[in-house]
Amino acid sequence: MRISIDPHSGFCFGVVYAIQMAEEELDKSGSLYCLGDIVHNNMEVERLKARGLKIINHEQLSQLHDTKVLIRAHGEPPETYKTAIENNIELIDASCPVVLKLQNRVRTSFDEAVETEGQIVIYGEAGHAEVNGLVGQTDGKAIIVKTADDLAKIDFSKPVYFFSQTTKSTKGFEEMKAMIEERMQTFQQSSGEDEIFSSNDTICRQVSNREPQLEKFSTQHDVIVFVSGKKSSNGKALYSVCKATNPHSYFVSDTDEMEKQWFADAESVGICGATSTPMWLMEKVAKYLQELNTVTA
Ligand code: SF4
Known part of the structure; x- marks a missing residue:
């Protein structure tokens, strides 16, 4: 059985940057608060927790004073920065530049929408950290849509400024x-009125560029093992690309979820993952398969 890891999979630059910032601080002080999971991958979170990273939520943030807190790549709404000033918290801001740019665009459109009585509509997951950061740019007024049912929330007689969470699938958008x-x-047609529809494909190219690469990779192997945390939004989107191309694609968070029968007739297995999947975890999956190969050979 040939086993290969997709060279294009693994952390995107936003996640690399956030983890580097956390590790630099942990090297210096041995302890650091992080607002929310630093990356949507439990295995990587556990690795950093063992080095002194402490994950907190927003309620815990409001009770902290005079300390340092890391903002992860997903970004935060303005209220978080306000709390930090009030509580004398030094923020180590690892918000991804792509997310910060999107926050700015949403804020600018929101200012315009106030004038035009328009609506900010975001294609994304309600409650996702990045989406919360975007909604925060609109005083909480943005409409979040995920499925066709959610379109009932939009007033089609008014302007619509449409954006996407950075990690959604292009097809879905x-x-x-x-x-x-x-x-x-x-x-x-029925009203005779002409309204603004401003559509902005704000999916991160670190995600969308991986879609055709993964399509190709999935056709090159009998079985695909897609490694990702279950909470990862881009993990779900990119896995669906693999599954649509190769029905023998399996989603796992770790080796203990793998089943030997998946590989019974496989001559080649491809391992790939999300922008939040560490390379060491894909290598662990490859090692597991190599051992399986040796046992069954
Ligand atoms: S997927 Fe894109 S937007 Fe999200 S953290 Fe990575 S580089 Fe930034």
Whole structure:
């Protein structure tokens, strides 16, 4: 059985940067608070916790004073920065530059929407840290859509400024965009009014560029093992690309979720993962498969 790891999988630059910042501080002081899981991968979180990283939530943040707290790549809403000033907390801000740029774009469109009575619509996961940061740019007014059912929340007689969470799938975004466009056109035909529809594909290229690469990689192997934390949004999106291309694709968080029968007839196995999947974890999966290979050979 040939076993290969996708060279394009593994941490994106945003996650690399956040982990570097955390490790630099841990090297100096041996302890650091981090607001939320530093990355949506439990194995990597556990590794950093063992080095002194302490994961806190927003309620715990409001009770902390005079300390340092790391902001992870997902970014934060303005209230978090306000709390930090009030409590004399030094923020080590590892918000990804791609997310910060998106926050700015959402804020600028929100200012325009206030003038035009428009709506900010975000294609994303309600409650996801990045989405919370984006909603925070709109005084909590943004509408979050994930499925066609959510479109009932939009008033199609008013302008729509449409954005995507950075880690969603391109296909899902395009489908949602087409549905909004269609409903706006239907409304306009019946009312004779012409409304603004500003659609912004703000999916991170670190995610969308991986889609065609993973499609290709998935066709090159009999079985695909996709390694990702279960909470990872881009993990779900990228796994669906593999599964659609190669039905023998399996999602695992660690080796204990792997089943030997998946590989019974496989001549080649490809290992890949999300932008939040550490290389060491994909290497662990490869080692497990090599051992399995030796036992069954
Ligand atoms: S996926 Fe893109 S936006 Fe998200 S942390 Fe990585 S580089 Fe930044």
